[in-house]
Amino acid sequence: MNIKTITCHEVYNYGASLQEYALLAYLNKLDHKAETIHYKPAYLCDRYDFWYIANKKYEKFFITKAFYIFIKLPERLQFLKRKKNFDNFSKNHIKTTKKLYKSNDELKTNLPEADIYICGSDQIWNSFFQNGKDPAFYLNFVPQTKLKISYAASFAIDKLENNIKDFVKSNISNLHHISVRESSGKTILEDLGIKNVTQVLDPVFLLNKKEWSKLEKDLEIIEDYIFVYDFDSNPLIQIMAKKIKKKTGWKIISVNKNIKYSDRNFWHKGPSSFLNLVKNAKFVISNSFHAVAFSIIFEKDFVVFNRTSSINTRMRDLLNSISLNDLLILDQNMIDKHKLNTINYNVPNKFLNNLIISSKTYLKDALEN
Template sequence: MKIKTITCHEVYNHGASLQEYALLKHLEFLGHEAETIHYKPPYLSNHFNLWRISNDRYNNIVLKLAYLVLKLPSRLKSLKRKREFDDFSLKFIKSTKKLYRSNEELKLDVPEADAYICGSDQIWNSFFENGKDPAFYLDFVPDNKLKISYAASFAIDKLEDHLKEFVKEKVSRLNHISVRELSGKSILEDLGIERAHQVLDPVFLLEPTEWESLIPIQKKTKKYIFIYDFDSNSLIKQMAENLKKRYGWEIISVNELIKYTDRNYFLEGPIKFLYLVKNAEFVISNSFHAVAFSIIFEKDFVVFNRYDKINTRMRDLLSNLALDNLLIMSEDMVKDHELNKIDYTLVQKKLNLSIKSSKEFLMEALK
């Protein structure tokens, strides 16, 4: 069967790239011919724009030129990160030759397929523009074609009232519906859509050995803590520095703004991210996919809430695996947390059941 997927493509985020790869890889394993739609609407196309001015106060030509001159050296340096991610996409993520910029463009020239899958990741998160984009609900696909959502994530607890009718109308067109979080299932049930299933993120559809096969063998470095922190969270810094002082572990990150690290690999791509999670002594993050890969590689880890209210992703995943105690909510929890207390034998039992049901949903939907 020919399958086209649509997700947030080429957004230069480790988790987004790896989940996109995983879904395509699993569909190929099932015997299908799968590729992602090269969909880049304007709001997802401004990464690494050398001439971007993000502050409105630079409102005359002199200020704009001064701003760009100051920003240009760091922006040129950051192009290495773009190249790393582009190389990963070129090598591992098969996509349509045609580039689409809008839902209307997709409607005018629908990519040929027998079935279409939207997902995974935060495609339905209305906190961002993609959650309001009809394309991510397969609006462009004709009624007579098979339409499936796989592990689509709202990433929030509830929709704003003015979006409810839009979401209800678009999701109701899908033949088979699955979401990544229980909270997403609840959102749809509140809209009167009762047939949604909860499934796991695509990264769990691949065996750990398949992920390990992507990681090149490298000379062992010093023991380290891996930080994946989008918010420059002061509690994460406190916990990391406490562990460094106690055990002598280095602190490593891939977040550009984390300045207290011993080493920072912000300019590296998804393969380096996998390596850093796999070989860490301890992982501290507020990232869904850092949590997911910590579980896949059976690492010791903790999770912190994000500041921008998109925490349902981590919370639901931890709850499903009875790991709620790993969500750090206060300074006291930072001080009291004990290392190496995760029983991965129990976690794996729960995880295997969820993996099985996720794979069954996809197989049944594609029949």
């Protein structure tokens, strides 16, 4: 079958790129012909333009535009290195439609041809961001004569605001098969009266450790290290990383440019390097869903911290589903009590393998309908 997927595409985020790759790779493994729709609405992609001006007051005059770009120049030149590595990953590993689409209306007017359409995964339905309010991510542009499936779509929040509920219900009701990534997402839809909802795993779990290892890119790191992936500059994460470094002598390595206490920072590297950093770490500290996911896939010693924004449900649900909820660190006391190398993956892997089987079964059954 010819399958088109839609997700948050080329947003220069490790998890977004790797989950996009995973779904396409698994579909192709099932002997389908799958590619992602090259969908880049302005709200997702404009900020990655080298000449983008975030503060609109600087757009009025040429001299203020030039001043704004000059101030931002060092940071943007650095970002070009990161962008190049991500773009190379997409070029080499993510098959994309040749045509670029920028709106749901463009997709309706010139429908990318396919037998089956899949929306997901990642936070495509998170109404905290604009993508959760974009009908394209609910396959609104696809006629009802075509098979429409969601796979592991995530709201990433516990509940919807009232003003978005009717929009979500009307769009999701038009899908033929509905799956979400978190139990909280299932609850959200059931509260809207949508009952035929399946909970599945993120696409990264559709591929095994060996398949992911083929994709990783070697980095020249000879010392043992703690891998820190922290979006929020969480002071508790810094405390824990430094405490473990003092105890073990391990270096601190990160891919977040805001982490100033790391010994080395690979912020400009792409998704393949990210895989390498997780796989070879002695310990992983993060508040990232996909850092957690790959820590589990590679069976690493790790802990998780909450995010400051309201998107913690996805990490909490994943840990609970495989009986690792005690790895969620909430305060200084839990940091002080935590012991290294205490994870026995025998039990979590039993839960995980069952969830992988059920996730694959859902997808295969939906495709064969």
